[in-house]
Amino acid sequence: MGAFTSIKPLEGDGQFDVYIARPTGTPRAAIIVIQEIFGVNEGIRRKCDHLAEQGYLALSPDLFWRDDARVELDADVPEDFQKAIEYMQKLDQDRAIYDIEATIKAARAELGGTGKVGLVGYCLGGRLAFMAACRTDGDAFVAYYGVGIDNLLGEQHAIGKPLLLHIPTADGFVPPEVQKTMHEGLKDNRHVSLYDYEGMDHGFAAEMGARRNEEAAQLADKRTADFFATNL
Template sequence: MTAYTPIPTLEGDASFDAYIARPAGKPKAAIIVIQEIFGVNEGIRRKCDHWAQQGYLAVAPDLFWRDQPHVELDADKPEEFQTALSHMQRMDQDLAIRDIEAAIKAARAELGEGGKVGVVGYCLGGRLAFMAACRTDGDAFVGYYGVGIDNLLGEQHAIGKPVLLHIPTADGFVPPEAQKKMHEGLKDNRHVTLHDYEGLDHGFAAEMGNRRNDAAAQLADQRTADFFAQNL
């Protein structure tokens, strides 16, 4: 069962929509699915639906709501790509993390006592997933091709739960020197695991479109599924 549901902000002074997919039976845990710069589009909704089919409560908060609610853009259309970049540039990422924290809180309330919540994000969402690992009380975190994580390494001391990062080595938005900083900066953090995907570019695990690489997407998604099964 799927629907858009309002989630109150942590302050309780407003609310934002989230796409929620629920499993047929009692959820075994919840997963917050963090959007790319293209909004909570069909690809993100498909990821939520997939997690629900696996028995999870899946929640994709609309993180562009302060700028424009219900943004849905196509990565393969150049003009829409530029529009997506403009939304990202106007986003306050600190407030986005608070919205993710509000989504975690709402998911826990639905799960009931003892319910665990994971976070998985893509692109911008991959960066926000790493920030959430440093700043929220989620139980496990996964980032796919997160941009600018090399500039966030000073926050890693706050990570207390398992983190998994998927890194395509030919990522046009994360150059080799940034990847090197991530590997070197995180190698001694016992909570963090990094997987490289040789020769692949940004967006390889998109659900649809020209960016997807089926074999690599399936490998990364299986690693993510195993990671959540172990930690949630």
Template structure:
């Protein structure tokens, strides 16, 4: 199902895909999209969390550019479109919209804890949620440019888990080294490396998925949320 969430700056409203669990929810998970919009892979992530007993939300973060963007990374021209959308995207407004989503999700759930998980661009935004919002637990998969956000690490108050693709062509070894140097000793942050894996290895569908690494990362994420969300 889709719900409408009001932007906190009163500039309009945006859609969020919602997947509900059967029975009583054990907590809420906000799923943050890649640069490909709110596409079938992200909706499947929500459905899978619902199957594990969570209420799951995925907001359409590109709505300020064009509502309803859905792109396929395996189609070259759509990949180029996605990169153009990413370059136009206002990340600070994206965090405002994620904060509005967290509040709306918490309200719809009648309170309780809200976790955040993001992929690619969403992995970066997840880290920003950990430093700028009240998310109760946060997971980022192959987040881009996190080395440029390390100055915010003092604001991390709740647990954070980051999955790093060892052969990520967007997050090069020098950037990975900076992430480890800046975060390994942080008491709230855990980093897992996946040697030889490339960006997008945990995508739900398409050529980027690497099954064994995706399953391992997802198992670690599920255990993390079970511990910190419910």
């Protein structure tokens, strides 16, 4: 359904690719899908395609472009997983937020300058979705199993739009004490909602592969769909 196109970053030279899936007819809004550490792979592209089927303009920026363009890795392949960790460690997350902001601007331009833009991120993208809620002018934000959000709580005062967090309680990358810090640190923020998924592990809502838990993924995705329907 979708295809890649190129847009310019907010700063510096060059351009980076964005996967775009367009709905039939006028989009109801735009949603930016922020990649996992595995790049804008088939699973992320499918998420964009599904959003387009729901009537949204869906975009996913290639955030690893400064190191390698169009990285596409498989979470179920050990060698790919290690490569993904290396790409994540090299990523300048502050510059990634600039690229996400550039994608927001591109989405709004395609919507005619006035449409709303939501953001949803997974894994690394979940962390970046939280950062985007603090630093960009998006209209609604969703983070699935974001890593290291406890280290970003000092920025939460800047959150002015709705933010939804999906937290699997058995996340191997976000231990229970970190989950507790997130709950306690965000409980008084009226813009933030948190859902726990008992016994679920990191990646439970992946579009494809061994990590996916169908029941929990459908529940989280229904909550996300309702959240965007209300806020976009």
